[in-house]
Amino acid sequence: MSDDERKRTRLRDIEETLETLRGELGDRTDEPRDYGDAGQDLVAREEHAAQVEALENERRKLREELGEPI
Numbered sequence: 001m002s003d004d005e006r007k008r009t010r011l012r013d014i015e016e017t018l019e020t021l022r023g024e025l026g027d028r029t030d031e032p033r034d035y036g037d038a039g040q041d042l043v044a045r046e047e048h049a050a051q052v053e054a055l056e057n058e059r060r061k062l063r064e065e066l067g068e069p070i
Contacts, residue, residue: 007062014059021052 001009063070 004066007066011059011062011066014055014062018052018055018059021048021055024048 060070
C-alpha cells in the first residue's frame with residue numbers, strides 16, 4: 001500500500017469517527033440537575049470536543065498532504 005493510499009484510508013477512518021462522535025454528543029437539556037451530574041457532563045463534553053478538534057486537525061493535515069481542498 002502506498003503512502004497516499006494509507007493517508008486516504010486514514011482520512012476515511014477519521015471522517016467516520018467524526019460522524020460518530022458528532023452524533024454521540026446530542027443536545028444539552030435544560031432539565032434541573034445536581035452539581036455532580038452537571039460537572040460530569042461538562043467534563044465529558046470538553047473531552048469530546050478535544051477529540052473532535054484533534055481529528056479535524058489531522059484531517060486537515062492529511063488533506064493538505066494529498067492536495068485536496070480543505
